Amino acid sequence: MKMRRRAGSTLTGLISLVIVYVIIIILVLVLANQVVSDIPKARELPVTFIIILAILFSLVLIGIIVVNVIRLIREKAAGRPGVNFKFRLLMFFFLIVILSSVPQAFLSINFINSAMHAWFGSRVGEALRGGLSVAIETYNDSIRNLEEFTEGRLFESVLSDLDRNPERTWENVKSLNPEVDSMQVFDTGFKELFYAGRGDEGTRLLRSQATESQEGLVIKDATEEVSFLRIRKTVDNSQGKYYVILSSILPQGFDESAARLTDSIESITQLERLQTNFMFAVIVFYSFFSFPLLLLSILVSFLLAEEIIRPIVQLEDATRRVAEGDFSIRILSRSRDDLSLLVSSFNSMVNELEHTRLKILQTEKVAAWQEIAQQLAHEIKNPLTPIKLSAERLLRKFRQNPENLKDVLESSVSSIIAEVDSLNTLLTEFRHFSRLPEPHPERLQLYDLVKDAAALYSRESGEVQIKYEDLDRNIFIKADPVQLKQVFANLFKNAVEAIDGGGSVFVRADLVKKGNKSYCRIQIQDTGSGIEEKHHSSVFNPYFTTKQHGTGLGLAIVERIVFDHDGQIWFETEKDAGTTFFIDLPMEPEE
Amino acid sequence: MLLFFFCAAAAGGQTLAVSDELAASISRNHDRLRLSVDFFGYDRDEFLTNVNEGLKPQITFQIKVYRKAEGFFKFLGDRLVEEYHPMFEAGKDPFLSRYVIYEDSDKKTLYTDPALFLKSFFRLRDYPIPQPETEPLDGHYILVQVVYKKIRLLPPLNILSLVFMDQAEKSEWYRVEVDEE
Numbered sequence: 001m002k003m004r005r006r007a008g009s010t011l012t013g014l015i016s017l018v019i020v021y022v023i024i025i026i027l028v029l030v031l032a033n034q035v036v037s038d039i040p041k042a043r044e045l046p047v048t049f050i051i052i053l054a055i056l057f058s059l060v061l062i063g064i065i066v067v068n069v070i071r072l073i074r075e076k077a078a079g080r081p082g083v084n085f086k087f088r089l090l091m092f093f094f095l096i097v098i099l100s101s102v103p104q105a106f107l108s109i110n111f112i113n114s115a116m117h118a119w120f121g122s123r124v125g126e127a128l129r130g131g132l133s134v135a136i137e138t139y140n141d142s143i144r145n146l147e148e149f150t151e152g153r154l155f156e157s158v159l160s161d162l163d164r165n166p167e168r169t170w171e172n173v174k175s176l177n178p179e180v181d182s183m184q185v186f187d188t189g190f191k192e193l194f195y196a197g198r199g200d201e202g203t204r205l206l207r208s209q210a211t212e213s214q215e216g217l218v219i220k221d222a223t224e225e226v227s228f229l230r231i232r233k234t235v236d237n238s239q240g241k242y243y244v245i246l247s248s249i250l251p252q253g254f255d256e257s258a259a260r261l262t263d264s265i266e267s268i269t270q271l272e273r274l275q276t277n278f279m280f281a282v283i284v285f286y287s288f289f290s291f292p293l294l295l296l297s298i299l300v301s302f303l304l305a306e307e308i309i310r311p312i313v314q315l316e317d318a319t320r321r322v323a324e325g326d327f328s329i330r331i332l333s334r335s336r337d338d339l340s341l342l343v344s345s346f347n348s349m350v351n352e353l354e355h356t357r358l359k360i361l362q363t364e365k366v367a368a369w370q371e372i373a374q375q376l377a378h379e380i381k382n383p384l385t386p387i388k389l390s391a392e393r394l395l396r397k398f399r400q401n402p403e404n405l406k407d408v409l410e411s412s413v414s415s416i417i418a419e420v421d422s423l424n425t426l427l428t429e430f431r432h433f434s435r436l437p438e439p440h441p442e443r444l445q446l447y448d449l450v451k452d453a454a455a456l457y458s459r460e461s462g463e464v465q466i467k468y469e470d471l472d473r474n475i476f477i478k479a480d481p482v483q484l485k486q487v488f489a490n491l492f493k494n495a496v497e498a499i500d501g502g503g504s505v506f507v508r509a510d511l512v513k514k515g516n517k518s519y520c521r522i523q524i525q526d527t528g529s530g531i532e533e534k535h536h537s538s539v540f541n542p543y544f545t546t547k548q549h550g551t552g553l554g555l556a557i558v559e560r561i562v563f564d565h566d567g568q569i570w571f572e573t574e575k576d577a578g579t580t581f582f583i584d585l586p587m588e589p590e591e
Numbered sequence: 592m593l594l595f596f597f598c599a600a601a602a603g604g605q606t607l608a609v610s611d612e613l614a615a616s617i618s619r620n621h622d623r624l625r626l627s628v629d630f631f632g633y634d635r636d637e638f639l640t641n642v643n644e645g646l647k648p649q650i651t652f653q654i655k656v657y658r659k660a661e662g663f664f665k666f667l668g669d670r671l672v673e674e675y676h677p678m679f680e681a682g683k684d685p686f687l688s689r690y691v692i693y694e695d696s697d698k699k700t701l702y703t704d705p706a707l708f709l710k711s712f713f714r715l716r717d718y719p720i721p722q723p724e725t726e727p728l729d730g731h732y733i734l735v736q737v738v739y740k741k742i743r744l745l746p747p748l749n750i751l752s753l754v755f756m757d758q759a760e761k762s763e764w765y766r767v768e769v770d771e772e
Contacts (some may be wrong), residue, residue, distance in 0.1 A: 139686050265645045267745045281750045
């Protein structure tokens with residue numbers, strides 16, 4: 001019994017594709033994150049490798065899809081069962097993929113575009129640039145304040161008391177200009193004489209730094225803690241010459257805020273300039289990774305469609321095989337499968353059919369043997385009567401007139417011998433019919449086989465001609481050469497004997513297709529008197545004959561051999577026009 | 592400018608590679624080479640406009656030191672000994688109203704004169720190339736390429752560089768021979 005399990009390869013393929021799908025999504029996320037965060041690294045080898053891999057992967061997917069499409073077209077052309085259903089399923093899946101992905105892509109890109117306009121529009125740019133102008137103005141105000149303060153007369157008068165009481169000078173400076181945060185005094189050798197400041201000493205200069213400072217120049221400086229402006233003023237009065245350095249601390253976090261502001265302005269300026277290019281890049285980037293996913297979805301559609309139609313195709317295939325007489329086929333289904341009930345019912349049906357068929361076969365066999373036994377008894381009984389009559393005649397003569405026994409002895413014994421020979425022939429044929437050996441098929445060229453069989457009769461047929469029509473030399477069949485030669489010999493013999501006087505026997509061969517199988521159809525047609533209608537049903541029966549010396553086993557043997565070769569035989573006949581015997585034999589598959 | 596560069600370099604006994612877009616020369620001091628590269632393939636006005644608008648052009652000097660293959664293994668090609676990628680970024684400090692060049696090691700230099708700023712940005716001056724410990728620099732040569740990005744792209748615009756729309760210009764690779772001492 002042949003058991004067919006639904007292949008799990010499609011499911012494995014499906015799971016593999018889903019895993020690949022997830023891997024691609026992860027790679028896209030990793031790459032997108034890397035691209036946005038650190039582009040120099042993104043241009044290096046691993047990312048380039050990922051891009052090449054994505055392109056190769058897309059090409060491979062396209063290749064697989066093309067192969068699947070070609071296979072589908074071929075299946076459609078060959079009329080494979082379920083292919084139209086598969087085609088409709090694919091169209092359905094494809095439509096779902098397109099309907100779900102295209103609007104999503106459109107909406108995503110449109111959202112990015114809208115968001116970019118909303119978040120980084122011209123108003124935001126103007127606000128940032130305005131903010132920077134305000135910051136610069138404030139900064140410049142601080143510089144001007146320091147410059148104007150140190151150049152004013154009030155500052156000079158305050159410094160007049162510097163050598164005697166620097167603390168008091170610092171107090172006066174603080175009260176005159178609240179923006180001054182520290183004061184440092186050096187002598188001409190840049191030795192620090194005084195330092196005072198608000199809060200920590202972040203603005204305090206080292207001697208080396210003081211040496212490098214320049215007169216009157218306001219510079220911006222920074223330590224780890226603070227940023228500040230610094231100006232140097234030389235005091236040269238009657239008490240001596242000093243360098244006074246005043247510092248004004250900028251607001252907390254000034255440098256960081258300024259850097260953020262300039263970076264934001266840099267970003268917004270870039271975006272204003274490259275907005276069109278950016279959207280194009282987004283579309284390319286999106287397509288670059290969504291295209292393989294789209295291809296993957298199409299491939300999944302193929303696998304899903306195959307997975308759905310597979311049990312249907314298997315059922316169809318199994319049904320066809322059963323119809324062709326193969327009752328050994330069974331289908332194994334997975335548990336929890338939706339179609340398992342149908343498969344189970346099918347298997348039960350085939351079991352029942354096989355059981356019934358075996359019973360019918362057995363009954364038919366018994367009936368056939370009964371009929372054969374009756375025919376055989378009848379055929380044996382026929383010669384027994386003349387044998388008995390001849391023997392009784394001999395005995396009667398012997399008793400009545402033994403001297404004249406010689407007159408009837410020869411004729412009676414001859415009659416007995418002839419009838420015994422007839423019985424012997426009958427029994428030999430029967431033995432041959434009942435012990436027909438198993439066929440040993442081999443690859444045969446039909447043309448040669450037919451020619452060989454016809455040659456036996458072409459010499460004996462006299463005015464009957466054997467003609468060949470469309471007998472292709474390229475037709476090969478798989479059959480037992482001895483048995484098949486016997487089939488053709490019997491049919492040629494019948495055809496020649498059916499023709500009274502002159503006539504023709506035509507032989508031709510054609511290729512025919514039944515379902516998925518190819519057959520060679522051989523026709524042997526005679527121009528004889530045809531078969532009477534009342535004999536049509538008995539032509540292939542054993543011991544049926546209309547000939548005086550026929551055994552009635554010729555066509556029965558022919559039918560048996562053809563059946564043993566998985567073939568079929570039948571005839572068409574017309575009174576006074578002739579008879580055509582048709583034989584379908586399975587073709588040898590092309591090598 | 593090219594003529595001046597050529598004459599000046601020739602006077603110093605340097606090895607040269609000169610074209611319309613790039614001039615490179617090396618000078619040798621005992622075991623140390625110094626490489627100078629000038630890039631001319633830029634638009635002065637465009638560069639200054641970008642900087643004044645708050646954008647930051649970027650220039651990278653790609654330097655590869657090769658050792659010439661000799662003898663039986665010549666067919667394998669020359670061997671890459673070392674490579675360097677010094678990079679400058681240009682910008683403008685809006686508070687100081689000065690041009691700035693940022694170097695690799697967070698070093699920044701301020702400029703008030705645009706001409707000097709331009710010259711300094713597009714020039715790699717006396718870049719030191721140390722002699723490898725295992726072999727002398729004789730029989731070596733240097734390949735130089737300049738990658739000039741008109742704008743340093745910030746996220747998310749840096750996606751443009753993946754689709755090669757990042758307004759970057761690359762010079763050809765130029766070969767400078769290291770002469771024997």
